[in-house]
Amino acid sequence: MTGPMIRLLAAVDGPRWTAAAARLTGVAIETSLERFDSCDGIISESERESTIAKWLSLRKHFLHVGPPTDAWSPALSDLAHQYNAQLLVMNPDRYLPSRQLIKQMLPDKLGDSGLIRMHRWSPSSASPLVGLACDVDTVLWLVGDLPNSVYALERDDGRFRQVHLGFPGGGMALIDVDGRSPEGEGYQSLSVIGSSGAAYADDHQNMQLLYRGGHPQAVKTEEGTKQTVGMLQAFVEAIRSGRDSSENGAAWSNGDAVLKAVKESIRTRQAVPFGGPLK
């Protein structure tokens, strides 16, 4: 869908969004706050709820990249609806080409999801909870259903969490998020075992070797710009179509409810029956 030029202010990581916009038609990225008034929307990774509310009331669309902290609430959603603005919170992992491919293969090629396994290791300076929120969202997105059982373990004051989900019909998911790695690059892996096939997206498979004496180093070939292009395209399409974005908010509500059950399971050391978010 094309239409009038859409100008977006990238409040973070300007060069990345500018490069992505160059792949799309009718999208321009501004990186200076001085151009705020002329922009249709803002892209950010961390803003206060009050700031977002102010922007929405100015009819500015808002894209938050990453799990919501203050970026989504029923009140903000209502405000966006009132001012006819798009409020989107995107899990960037969903837009990785590898995850997009796996999603496309479910259920036609891979069948029903039986066991989803995710590993995410990051240095101690990164917040493992942010990664866990993304991983839970990715699992719910891939399965297309809510779990009926949540069990979790925690070590080192939350720097390690392991989440074990059970789904109606027998499906299951295991997620470990480990923030105890040394400083440096992290590691991610996703495998989906389906009833008629399986997919394995693992950093291990995408390592190249660098020889400089001694043991060779493993160097990862990243998935490139398409992740950012995908997010930008989805945001622009939402703006152009003016579609209802409540589904986006509902997805995060579901994820948030699972994370609350995770905390409850860690506290009680028991599996927690899950009935979905409180209405």
Add this chain to the structure above:
Amino acid sequence: MTTPSVFRCAVLSAVKHDYVARGMAVHSRFQLVVVADDPQVPDWAHERNQQFANVHKIPYVRDVEQALREFDVQVAIVSPDVDRHVDLSIRAARAGKHVVQDKPLATSRADAERLLEEVERARVKFLMWNRNFMPAVVHAREQIAAGAIGQPLAIHVDFYFAKDAGPPKGSRSPGDPPRDWHAHQIAAHSDGSDGGLSHTPMGELAIEGIYPLGYMSLLTGARVERVFGRSAAFFHQLNADNNVEDLASLSLEMEGGLVGSLAIGRIGAASHPSGGEIKLHIVGTEGALVISEARPEVGVYYRNQPVKEHRQRRVAGDNDFLQADSLARAIDTDGESSFGIRASMDVFATVEAALESCRTGQPVKVY
């Protein structure tokens, strides 16, 4: 007391995995001298035993005690249908023979405890067949021992066999009888996927759980204390009809605060081009390891390649020799084999607790 330079071995039934006996025979200190089984086993079992004896040019004796008594054997290699594991192993131990047993240890807690007691009372060595000497696992152990990742904090294992177990779930027509577990396992011998050969249906945790749980024990030195599990008969009509899992996931709390997890399944031949993804993730205080158990491997592709032929071929495997070697050393030094009766009992207890957790939906203490 000196030990023999060559250990004479009786193969007590070769109806299931004959690779156990063949594996022991690759070591120059183990010599297969007789195959034996009970006279009352069915004809198909006698036929398999006789075939194995013929291939190895050794006699087949339809009397276990006679073979143990008259062939001057020091070691019994036990691989009958699973229901008879404990019976044959105990009879061998009572006769003073060291025991090499196929997995799983037993089909019940009472049997497992009886076997433990008899092996220890007889003061014979016990080796549960395992995969702890696969080259990549040995490499991981060496890395950890060298301090490459510091002290292990967490270990995660994926253990998938990309095999079918008959038609897919949902394929049974109305009015058709449920699939017979024992009959299927007898037929599955042709491709070696008859690990669950028994009258008692068993899921993947019971049949194959020893392998990944063995890795965890080897690489961390920690026992499992508490387990939470989920399981499903997800893929195969055989498993659904017999109410045993072909897919499972476990969260494990281990000694010293370690955390483990296991994803295991017989997930269908279409799910992997080379037999299944088997992977180990070990996180330590100073770093982490990601290990593909299949490596080293060679990619082999050619015109008209059979669909079922693995595209990645494992090479340089030394698991058989090193297991046999561990038993030889255990006998020589009166030490412990690489997978002794106590370690086997730990795995049995973990699987037992895991299955209970899968039934109840809550974590279960192992010890």
